[in-house]
Amino acid sequence: MTPGSASPAPDAPARRGAYAKGVAKREEILARSLEVIARSGYRGASVKELAEAAGLSQAGLLHYFGSKEELFTAILRKRDEVDSRSFGLDPEHPVVDDVRGGYVGIVQHNAEVPGLVQLFAQLSVDAADPEHPAHRFFLERNRLLREAFGASLARRQAEGRVTDRVGPDTLARLFQAVADGLQVQWMLEPDLDMAAIVGALFDLVERD
Amino acid sequence: MTPGSASPAPDAPARRGAYAKGVAKREEILARSLEVIARSGYRGASVKELAEAAGLSQAGLLHYFGSKEELFTAILRKRDEVDSRSFGLDPEHPVVDDVRGGYVGIVQHNAEVPGLVQLFAQLSVDAADPEHPAHRFFLERNRLLREAFGASLARRQAEGRVTDRVGPDTLARLFQAVADGLQVQWMLEPDLDMAAIVGALFDLVERD
DNA sequence: GTCTATACTCGGATAGAC
DNA sequence: GTCTATCCGAGTATAGAC
Structure with missing residues (x-):
């Protein structure tokens, strides 16, 4: 994922009783x-492939997710949820003290799950179509991330620790673009040290 | 395209005589x-679609380009060639005086050809596969662009007009990542002012 | 809820006539 | 060099049995 985590529309019905099992299976x-995508990579992974990994037939899986696109959107959403927890970057409970460390940490983490990076990049492109099920997801997700990060930046600008040459919103946008763009370049050149580049951007904006 | 233009392997045999017509048709x-892609957009444009635009059948077109992937790679290459000329950003003849203006100009230009931006983004992702015909193209292209831009930056650093907090190579990488990342975000949010964000990055690195 | 089987669509590739 | 025709594969989606 792009650094920072957000789970817009957590979509967890968490219904009791009858639906409980279904929900669990979905999860x-x-x-x-x-797991499969992170490890084996996303080579245009088919629904069938993922179905088998879950011990289901293709049709069985599609019983839970209406279509391929919805499945993949749900996967990305789930990923954000997971990362959000393990990195404590939940927008509601930001680790205020070390934005830089957190951001760089996620970038480094991403370099260990090439398949997810690829899935993310692929879906980002597909989701340009307003009809795509992931369209709103990306819109919302990106916005949340920028808002959270922008707020941190604004705070640090007020403290004089970050340059105020550029406003916090634009800075946040810049960081997001760098993270997204680096992923694409990294897929092409796996040797690229994404964390170093992101670090450089921090160097540019941090004072002293 | 990402700001800056480069045409690695211009692939122009320009053979005389017998091949002349074939080459012209290719062009x-x-x-x-x-034209078609720039205007009507790239909705996973099919070979057939493009063939018709050129007054050819699908098979007729594939006579010139072996496969879909090679066709699209050639399209991207051609685009760079065209932009390279009209923006005078040919790495061999850089317009040294106004790097910022040139860079921002291309970004603005891109906002007028959404289909090409989409094609570029899609192919960037596909080309992650080392077997993809566009793989080398992107590698080479990106490298050339960074080298040219990095050289400009180094010059300006020497003049004291650009911060030397970060080395020129890393700076070039940063600009490239921003341009790529912004395109993805812009596809999602066409209202996004890409030029403004790129401008902000210049503000961060330029002194005074 | 899950499977098997199938249908259908799309699009790229290829053969062969002209 | 260009077309028509065909083939073929991939992959999603659906129908219907269990």
């Missing part, structure tokens, strides 16, 4: 899918 | 394809 499917 | 196909 399991997503968890497995994440 | 025409590319020119038409560019």
